[in-house]
Amino acid sequence: xxxxxxxxxxxxxxxxxxxxxxxxxxxxxxxxxxxxxxxxxxxxxxxxxxxxxxxxxxxxxxxxxxxxxxxxxxxxxxxxxxxxxxxxxxxxxxxxxxxxxxxxxxxxxxxxxxxxxxxxxxxxxxxxxxxxxxxxxxxxxxxxxxxxxxxxxxxxxxxxxxxxxxxxxxxxxxxxxxxxxxxxxxxxxxxxxxxxxxxxxxxxxxxxxxxxxxxxxxxxxxxxxxxxxxxxxxxxxxxxxxxxxxxxxxxxxxxxxxxxxxxxxxxxxxxxxxxxxxxxxxxxxxxxxxxxxxxxxxxxxx
Numbered sequence: 001x002x003x004x005x006x007x008x009x010x011x012x013x014x015x016x017x018x019x020x021x022x023x024x025x026x027x028x029x030x031x032x033x034x035x036x037x038x039x040x041x042x043x044x045x046x047x048x049x050x051x052x053x054x055x056x057x058x059x060x061x062x063x064x065x066x067x068x069x070x071x072x073x074x075x076x077x078x079x080x081x082x083x084x085x086x087x088x089x090x091x092x093x094x095x096x097x098x099x100x101x102x103x104x105x106x107x108x109x110x111x112x113x114x115x116x117x118x119x120x121x122x123x124x125x126x127x128x129x130x131x132x133x134x135x136x137x138x139x140x141x142x143x144x145x146x147x148x149x150x151x152x153x154x155x156x157x158x159x160x161x162x163x164x165x166x167x168x169x170x171x172x173x174x175x176x177x178x179x180x181x182x183x184x185x186x187x188x189x190x191x192x193x194x195x196x197x198x199x200x201x202x203x204x205x206x207x208x209x210x211x212x213x214x215x216x217x218x219x220x221x222x223x224x225x226x227x228x229x230x231x232x233x234x235x236x237x238x239x240x241x242x243x244x245x246x247x248x249x250x251x252x253x254x255x256x257x258x259x260x261x262x263x264x265x266x267x268x269x270x271x272x273x274x275x276x277x278x279x280x281x282x283x284x285x286x287x288x289x290x291x292x293x294x295x296x297x298x299x300x301x302x
Contacts, residue, residue, distance in 0.1 A: 008038050046075035052294040054089025056096045057287040058110045063096050064299075065089040070098055072110060081108070081115060089283070090132045092139060103128035105141065123154050133211070135172030142167030147179065161187055161194055169211040171218065178218055178230075180208030186220055186230065195233060202235040203228055212248035214255055221245030227257060240264070241271050249284040251291050258284050263293050276300045 010026040017023075022033040031038045049066030056063045064071050064078075065086030071078040085101035096108040104127070107116040120127035126143050133140040139150040146158035147167055162179065169180030176190040185198035185206045197203040197220075205225035212219040217231035219238065227240040240257055247258030255266040256274070258281025264271040279295035286292060291302040 006033075006036055006038065008033070047299065048073070048078035048080070051296055052282060052299055053086055054098075054283045055285060055287065055292060055294050055299055056089050056091035058091065058094060058096065061110055062287070063089060063091075063098075063108065063110060065098055070106075070108075072108075082106070082117075088132055090139075091285075092134075092137065097132055097139065099129050099132060103130065103143075105129040120148075124148055125156060126158070130166055131169055133170035133172065135177075138172075140170045140172055140177070142170045142179070147177070157189075159189065159194070161196070168208055169221075171211040171213055173213060178211055180211050180220065182207055186211075186218075186235070197228075197230065197235045204237075209244075209246045210248040212250055212255065214250055215253065219248055219255055221248050221257065239269075240266075241273075247281045247284045249291075251284075251286070256284055256291065258282075258293065274300075274302055276302075 008024040008026055008031050012024050012026050014025045015022055024031045029040055031040055047064065048071040049064055049068040052064050052066040054065045061072055062074060067085050069083040070081045070086050072081055073079050086098055087101050088099040090097045094109065094111055096110060098106040098108060104118045105120050107119050120129060128143050129141050131142040133142065141148045144166055145162050145164060146156065147170055149155040162181065165184050166182040167179055168182050171178045176188060179187045181187065183206055185196060185203045186208055188195045198206055203220065205222035207223040208220060209223050210221035217229045220228040220230055222228065223244055226243045227238040227245050228235050229238045241264050242259035244260050245257050249256045251265065257264050260280050262278045263274040263276045263281045263284065265274055274293065276293045276295055279297055281293055281295055283294045293300045293302065
């Protein structure tokens, strides 16, 4: 029988003694007690990155991006494509688009094993990308002071309403573009003109983190004030489990929200937690017909 010299820093599932030390398996990972002090142990992993920020799958191969770079392969066998940090990974058709931490944008063709680096350089007046959104099969690229659309040639818009602001989320339908920003809330551009939502008319947080089109309207995630629903020219708070909502996705007609300590799915007016072990959600996507959530330490296929 062993007594803890001091309690481990989390809930303990099991304990073994190894020489003079104790090993404790906990809900936060493996910890070792050496001379009365606990420290987290590093474990082998099937992931190539310590913090995945996005994942895609094409032809049985996975493309994973995170703090340690961009990798392609399968669990246990990975090839590094680039070594700098990756912010977003998005699949469209047989291509994967990748936003780097420095704002450069790559296109990857996994089947042809071909990478097209920094595709905005020379094609855009402002070759810095903050986020990628969708308009059907068309991609929308948010940036500084505006956005561009993946047309031939590239379509760019830098309206005065977005001057000196960063596009943090973007969505579109037909001729409508919804732009989430870091400082100005949500701005809608359409044939009737420009409409803004900010603390003056219902959106209490101007730092928008995510946008998602649903059958009920446009879901708007924010950094500090939770979730909102925009219908027509009105926006109202939508009750949700957390006040910080960095990730949103529509999954089989239901809204999925990712927060700093888990992910939830909305059925009717109720939210139900998803099995991502209460970890910070870094992306929500679909791979091989399964809802896939990347977190600060892993990937969950639900």
